[in-house]
Amino acid sequence: MKQLMTGNQAIARGAYEAGMLFASGYPGTPSTEILENLVQYKDSLYCEWAPNEKVALEAALGASIAGVRSLSTMKHVGVNVAADPLFTAVYTGVNGGCVLVSADDPGMHSSQNEQDNRNYATASRILVLEPSDSQEAKDYTKLAFELSEKFDTPVMLRVTTRICHSKSIVELAERTEKAPIKYVKNITKYVATPANGKVMRKNLEDRIKAMTVYSNTSGINQTEYNGGEIGVISAGVAYQYARDVFGPEASYLKVGMSFPMPMELIREFASRVKKLYVIEEMDPYMENALRIEGIDCIGKAVIPKMDELNPDIIREAVFGTENPTLETEKQAVGRPPVLCAGCPHRAFFHLISKKKNVMITGDIGCYTLGSAPPLSAMDTCICMGASISMAHGAAKAFDLAKEDTKAVAVIGDSTFFHSGVTSLMNVIYNKSNCMSVILDNRITGMTGHQENPGSDYTLMGEKATAVDIPLLCKSLGFKEENVYVFNPLDLTAAQKVIDEAMAKKEPTVIIGRWPCALKKFSPEDKAEFDLSPRKCVIDMEKCKKCGLCAKTGCPAIRSGERISITAEACTGCGLCMQVCPFDAITQEDLK
């Protein structure tokens, strides 16, 4: 049966067809939909959201050593978090096939950086496969499990946003059940002490030799010889772009396995063409491999080394030609992403934005949008969990510099579970007087509502024990009176908590708790919060057009000559009503 599938759907399907039994990942664009699609096969397999990528990969490794095929999925920066187990898992090898999906985001559609995770192959020596469309995404996923078992190594399936999120036609197959491989205790194989590690390191080189033979001879890396003028070496989606640009007259070497590189195949290909191009997104990973072997090629000298590629960019870089295009005098106004109407984070940022002498360290999530005007209430954003660690360092620095500036960390619930907990431990252990703000909207928001350890449910849809954040903070050592829970949409109460906690000369945690406005509310949400539907309306007789409501940045409020609230967008959160100095806005219950 044929079906149009995204790369992510195809990877999930491939894992299912391969008889995979255990999957663990952490949400992150563009990888999220792999596990979201995998859960449809839950009668045949198990999958879960882990608190972070390190935990996910370690769990997958544990399942592999226990004898089943396992998968872990993450975005490119997630592999940084999982790099610690990755490097040594390549030493120990696997039992059941173990596959790591790294979803890179060239062009930073939804990421804080762009990084080329093929560099992890060079550094860790993990076998890497790179599909170039959805059919290959499925086929290579299945192959990855086989190669993992064949060469006794974890395998990285490296994909990019355009592979993950574009659809193409996929031929489906049935699932082949894979019987678990009996677990046998093997200390020299799985205990990476220095003494064992030295042996593993040597074995790894032998394995790389075997993998290199496969890379050169198996057909995973394919040559298509059409003529001797131009040869193109390419991989992933860039290969598809190259086909459009260079056309049927050029010869191609399509790299499907980019570690170990098929250097013999490449040397032979290079000898048969006059001009050799290497077309790859981001880093000169393949080009460098060619240069080390003394093979001349044209790569990053013309092809941009940053941002996403597309056929246009390659065509212009190689041939200097551009398609004719139309232009207009008028320009479209930008549509910057903003916190949604009714977002409970907005209310918090509205209040904290008025504080002077603060340094607000932010984190990764929807609430990073608190840095955007008109709120502009965030000073830093680096990586998952950094807000609290950085606020700790900043608080210490302000103390040392005798400067009266308060360090405030802002982090969401899922990010706090991911890597904020250890940072908070440092705050209490090493005694800094920063204020940590946990914006608990009861879901992983930015990536489209994935369950997390605080949301009461698992990926499989089962009821879970939710982490009690205030209790967790107290158990770390925060004093009872220094842990606050507040409703961010109640401005008076929230203001009181913020003022009190900020004034303290010891570490405080304040937890703003209200579910995401777009979330499908759980029975637990409905029991805890008053979520009955409401709308806000402006009484135009009372409105003095001061614009304070619009300054909250709510996208439901339109200002201009006349201020209005768009009824379809408004969730009735009541923030505008509370900031209006003329009582011109009221909240109405909807039936």
Added chain:
Amino acid sequence: MSDVKNILLVGVGGQGTILASEILSMGLMEAGYDVKMSEIHGMSQRGGNVSTQIRFGKKVNAPILGKGEADLVVAFEKMEALRWIEYIKPDGKMVINDYEIPSVPIQMGLVPYPEGILEELGQKVKTYVFKAFEIAEKIGNPKTMNIVLLGALVKAMNLPNIDWEGVIRKVVKPAFVGINLEAFRLGQEQV
């Protein structure tokens, strides 16, 4: 020259571009074309613009199209038509929904919504302009606006020999099939 045709659907998060492009690509696949479709939607839920690119033909390579390559641009929102003008072939066509969604800088009163978009675009390229929202509202469900636009798309691209009714029946919930078929028919009438 390759026989591949390129369609670009542009709009704002929540306008139903994704469902429309799903029906379109499914119909094309069932008609025997190779199809690739690409969309960027990372932050669209938060008021950003969305775009879906559909390429079809005998054999499609890249899932995305370049500037000056779209045979047809379907703009679900007027200002988005302006934003993507560079992507249209100079002899391409544009279906424009005469519908405004101001972005946040406009809502905050910082900049005005550009005026005269339709006039300027009409001078540059063949346009089909109509109020898809009003048509959808008139038949009783404003959410079928996307299917009205899909009907216009199918007509503008001259793709009548595909069982669109069958695809709509497959994709849309049974209770909404009738109204969506009506929306599809009315959309075709606009071109």
